[in-house]
Amino acid sequence: MIETHVIVRKKQLSPEVFEIEVKAARIAEQRKPGQFIMLSMDVDLGERIPLTIADADTAKGTITLIYQRVGQGTRLLAQLGEGDAIPVLVGPLGTPTHIEKVGAVVGVGGGIGAAPLFPIMEGMKKAGNRVVTILGARTKELIFWEDKFRAISDEVIVCTDDGGYGRKALVTEPLKELCAREPKPALAVAIGPAIMMKFCAEATRPFGVHTLVSLNAIMVDGTGMCGGCRVMVGGKVKFVCVDGPEFDGHLVDFDGLMKRQAAYKTQERAALDHACNLDKMAAEKKAEG
Amino acid sequence: MSHATKEELGAAASVELNKVLASGKALTPKERLALPAQEMPAQPPEVRVRNIQEVALGYTPEQARVEAMRCLQCKTKPCVAGCPVQIDIPGFVGAIADADYARAIGIIKRDSLLPAVCGRVCPQEEQCQAPCTVGKSLKSLDKAVAIGRLERFVADWERDGGKMQPPAVKPATGRKVAVIGSGPASLTVAADVRREGHEVTIFEAFHKFGGVMVYGIPEFRLPKKIVEVEVDVLRKMGVQLVPNFVIGRTRTLKELMEKDGFDAVFIGTGAGLPKFMNIEGENLVGVFSANEYLTRANLMKAYLRGVAATPISQSKVVAVLGGGNVAMDAARTALRLGAEKVYVVYRRTEKEMPARVEEVAHAKEEGVIFQFLTNSKRIIGDEAGRVTGIECVRFQLGEPDKSGRPRPVEIPGSEYMMEVDTVIVAIGNDSNPLIKQTTPELDTTKWGNIIVNEDCATSIPGVYAGGDIVLGAATVILAMGQGRRAAAAINKQLCGGGAG
Ligand SMILES: Cc1cc2nc3c(=O)[nH]c(=O)nc-3n(C[C@H](O)[C@H](O)[C@H](O)COP(=O)(O)OP(=O)(O)OC[C@H]3O[C@@H](n4cnc5c(N)ncnc54)[C@H](O)[C@@H]3O)c2cc1C
Ligand SMILES: Cc1cc2nc3c(=O)[nH]c(=O)nc-3n(C[C@H](O)[C@H](O)[C@H](O)COP(=O)(O)OP(=O)(O)OC[C@H]3O[C@@H](n4cnc5c(N)ncnc54)[C@H](O)[C@@H]3O)c2cc1C
Ligand code: SF4
Ligand code: SF4
Ligand code: FES
Numbered sequence: 008m009i010e011t012h013v014i015v016r017k018k019q020l021s022p023e024v025f026e027i028e029v030k031a032a033r034i035a036e037q038r039k040p041g042q043f044i045m046l047s048m049d050v051d052l053g054e055r056i057p058l059t060i061a062d063a064d065t066a067k068g069t070i071t072l073i074y075q076r077v078g079q080g081t082r083l084l085a086q087l088g089e090g091d092a093i094p095v096l097v098g099p100l101g102t103p104t105h106i107e108k109v110g111a112v113v114g115v116g117g118g119i120g121a122a123p124l125f126p127i128m129e130g131m132k133k134a135g136n137r138v139v140t141i142l143g144a145r146t147k148e149l150i151f152w153e154d155k156f157r158a159i160s161d162e163v164i165v166c167t168d169d170g171g172y173g174r175k176a177l178v179t180e181p182l183k184e185l186c187a188r189e190p191k192p193a194l195a196v197a198i199g200p201a202i203m204m205k206f207c208a209e210a211t212r213p214f215g216v217h218t219l220v221s222l223n224a225i226m227v228d229g230t231g232m233c234g235g236c237r238v239m240v241g242g243k244v245k246f247v248c249v250d251g252p253e254f255d256g257h258l259v260d261f262d263g264l265m266k267r268q269a270a271y272k273t274q275e276r277a278a279l280d281h282a283c284n285l286d287k288m289a290a291e292k293k294a295e296g
Numbered sequence: 297m298s299h300a301t302k303e304e305l306g307a308a309a310s311v312e313l314n315k316v317l318a319s320g321k322a323l324t325p326k327e328r329l330a331l332p333a334q335e336m337p338a339q340p341p342e343v344r345v346r347n348i349q350e351v352a353l354g355y356t357p358e359q360a361r362v363e364a365m366r367c368l369q370c371k372t373k374p375c376v377a378g379c380p381v382q383i384d385i386p387g388f389v390g391a392i393a394d395a396d397y398a399r400a401i402g403i404i405k406r407d408s409l410l411p412a413v414c415g416r417v418c419p420q421e422e423q424c425q426a427p428c429t430v431g432k433s434l435k436s437l438d439k440a441v442a443i444g445r446l447e448r449f450v451a452d453w454e455r456d457g458g459k460m461q462p463p464a465v466k467p468a469t470g471r472k473v474a475v476i477g478s479g480p481a482s483l484t485v486a487a488d489v490r491r492e493g494h495e496v497t498i499f500e501a502f503h504k505f506g507g508v509m510v511y512g513i514p515e516f517r518l519p520k521k522i523v524e525v526e527v528d529v530l531r532k533m534g535v536q537l538v539p540n541f542v543i544g545r546t547r548t549l550k551e552l553m554e555k556d557g558f559d560a561v562f563i564g565t566g567a568g569l570p571k572f573m574n575i576e577g578e579n580l581v582g583v584f585s586a587n588e589y590l591t592r593a594n595l596m597k598a599y600l601r602g603v604a605a606t607p608i609s610q611s612k613v614v615a616v617l618g619g620g621n622v623a624m625d626a627a628r629t630a631l632r633l634g635a636e637k638v639y640v641v642y643r644r645t646e647k648e649m650p651a652r653v654e655e656v657a658h659a660k661e662e663g664v665i666f667q668f669l670t671n672s673k674r675i676i677g678d679e680a681g682r683v684t685g686i687e688c689v690r691f692q693l694g695e696p697d698k699s700g701r702p703r704p705v706e707i708p709g710s711e712y713m714m715e716v717d718t719v720i721v722a723i724g725n726d727s728n729p730l731i732k733q734t735t736p737e738l739d740t741t742k743w744g745n746i747i748v749n750e751d752c753a754t755s756i757p758g759v760y761a762g763g764d765i766v767l768g769a770a771t772v773i774l775a776m777g778q779g780r781r782a783a784a785a786i787n788k789q790l791c792g793g794g795a796g
Binding site for chain 1: 497499501511536538539540542545546547568569570572574580581582584585588591592680681728729
């Protein structure tokens with residue numbers, strides 16, 4: 008029953024974003040849209056970090072993860088190549104997205120948020136919905152999987168902050184336009200940085216369009232044991248790892264979420280600087296040697 | 297109180313022991329009662345608050361024998377009735393007095409599989425040691441025979457001497473049993489079922505085995521090494537141990553039985569859902585559940601700053617809310633992580649605190665400050681959402697409540713502020729709902745505890761449960777006791793080819 012989670016394919020999507028396909032037959036078989044895994048780079052000393060299952064191939068027994076290199080854990084992960092194994096990988100975790108035929112669904116993927124959005128929109132399409140996807144990023148280089156989204160969407164709208172590709176706009180602009188259209192979408196799904204999800208929820212609120220968001224709270228175990236991932240939703244405490252990660256965006260206390268996300272900023276900065284210095288030293292040694 | 301070293305305590309015990317041995321006669325009960333109760337050697341408080349090594353160092357052989365000789369070998373054995381698994385206490389204690397440690401450990405192991413653990417963490421003063429005749433005769437619970445310490449002594453003697461033998465395993469039966477979780481209940485089931493020749497697979501959600509024994513109870517009270525050795529024994533017996541596998545997610549219970557062909561399943565998933573106080577400010581940065589704090593510190597080794605990846609707050613002043621073992625562990629861990637001041641805020645008085653007496657004494661020695669008859673009202677934070685203080689209110693004891701304990705009542709207008717940067721909530725756990733959610737046929741109470749019969753069988757044929765998931769947050773020994781009962785029932789089911 009013990010599986011070794013070997014990376015079978017690795018692709019760099021942009022300077023800081025990577026796509027990997029990992030052997031995990033049982034997770035591939037079980038996973039549903041909206042679910043994530045937790046991985047750790049060291050059994051004794053590692054931190055468990057959550058990543059969404061962006062795609063899966065049950066025939067090959069693999070799952071696809073897309074991650075952005077932001078801190079120590081993702082940096083170590085980025086050092087692994089094809090053929091290397093991820094020491095700790097557990098999942099699928101989280102409550103799956105409730106997928107049903109509702110009519111029209113608008114998906115908004117901001118930056119790395121496009122990864123978790125993909126399986127949800129794919130599920131929505133399969134359930135018979137009309138699917139419109141909005142992809143947004145700072146620059147053209149940061150947009151990924153546009154072709155995959157085109158294959159499952161009735162319409163794809165790309166926006167960049169600098170206008171270098173697609174519309175020069177924030178994702179909230181086309182989202183508002185779609186909500187104003189008749190018939191208006193039955194559901195919006197917005198996934199990206201907390202601040203983006205907050206504004207998407209504000210954009211849909213006046214139209215009364217039900218809006219799902221997927222929260223990236225800081226997690227420790229991912230099984231409901233620690234309560235570290237708690238957020239307020241509709242005035243109640245919810246654990247993102249078991250009650251979520253998806254919630255009604257109109258009820259989420261985003262400001263609280265953002266404050267908790269910043270909890271370890273300084274320590275993480277320090278850990279990263281420390282690690283980068285070690286890398287630099289190693290590189291210098293190599294150059295000298 | 298001056299601090300005696302292990303050498304000093306051992307030397308004093310040697311003198312006593314030689315006196316007894318030199319007399320060559322059996323001790324009279326009066327002489328036994330006159331023998332000095334042996335103090336547990338421990339690291340000095342000022343040293344141990346700066347390390348995470350075990351606080352209690354264990355008896356020397358001489359101390360163990362003198363302590364064992366204090367036992368009166370009562371015919372009525374009141375101590376045995378106080379032990380949840382009815383270990384033959386006079387039997388093993390008598391063997392220690394005779395220096396026959398192998399016989400002693402053999403006697404304990406008939407009833408307990410984890411003596412090195414229980415000897416360290418059992419609430420002995422409420423269980424086996426509470427009714428002890430010696431304590432009663434000397435009119436002090438502290439003077440009861442130190443049964444737990446003796447149990448620990450022989451378990452350590454066996455392990456450190458490399459004398460641990462994995463129990464014999466009967467020929468393969470071809471039957472398969474799945475064990476969910478790897479806490480004390482599960483480890484016990486695995487050993488007892490494997491012995492009968494059935495195939496056993498343990499599924500654990502975490503990357504380490506041992507349940508609360510590895511992620512909750514800190515190193516300074518229960519070294520991880522001890523749990524690792526126990527897990528290794530299971531491995532040597534041929535038990536399969538699968539980490540990073542969440543039942544209810546990676547596989548459902550139903551799939552285990554229908555797809556993977558397990559004939560029986562034991563659920564030992566513990567009480568893993570932290571409770572909060574539901575007071576204002578509880579989501580501020582710097583407020584932790586004890587589970588989170590201890591997991592970061594223990595399992596993820598956050599005390600190895602700069603080495604471990606999991607961060608933990610660098611706290612200056614910490615308030616721990618609660619009065620149980622978990623609260624003591626959190627408070628003492630905070631000190632070891634460098635906090636300057638640690639308060640424990642508890643609603644009732646010291647007498648009502650559910651924590652083990654020894655842990656409270658140790659916490660006090662280490663400098664933890666207790667605020668009894670006090671409750672937290674709200675937590676206050678700054679702009680960035682970080683904790684800056686906690687408002688508390690004083691209580692006084694009023695009329696007895698239903699349980700007969702005097703009910704604490706708030707003293708109006710006694711609110712006061714404490715400046716703290718960390719708050720750890722240690723008011724207990726509810727049961728983890730994962731398996732219940734994905735197995736609706738499983739009968740549970742309204743608090744989510746699985747309902748079982750006297751064989752630990754659940755409402756689903758072939759599915760058993762035990763430990764905290766059944767009892768609510770309880771103890772290691774009770775979890776183990778249930779594990780034994782469940783294992784016996786599973787073995788009976790599989791050998792008899794009965795229901796399942
Ligand atoms: C359900 C869920 C799904 C996610 N899916 C993806 C995904 O598909 N791709 C992706 O790139 N990222 C995803 N994230 C975010 C990802 O987990 C974090 O970027 C990652 O943990 C950072 O780890 P690090 O060690 O590299 O950085 P660190 O140095 O630890 O932290 C950098 C920043 O990342 C955030 N962070 C740190 N630890 C955690 C944690 N344990 N959980 C969440 N956020 C944290 C904090 O804001 C922190 O300031 C997801 C998060 C959640 C909760
Ligand atoms: C901080 C602390 C201090 C304590 N101090 C003492 C003490 O001094 N003395 C004492 O006697 N007791 C003490 N206890 C209580 C004692 O540890 C518990 O009663 C005991 O561990 C319960 O054992 P268990 O076998 O039921 O499960 P647990 O030890 O809780 O283990 C359950 C295991 O199941 C795993 N699991 C959960 N869900 C799943 C799933 N769906 N799939 C796979 N695996 C899963 C968990 O990860 C965990 O490893 C303490 C508890 C804590 C938290
Ligand atoms: S198992 Fe616990 S209660 Fe039983 S004898 Fe040992 S220490 Fe006492
Ligand atoms: S009650 Fe005390 S003195 Fe009597 S047999 Fe038990 S341990 Fe010995
Ligand atoms: S991550 Fe621990 S409860 Fe959610």
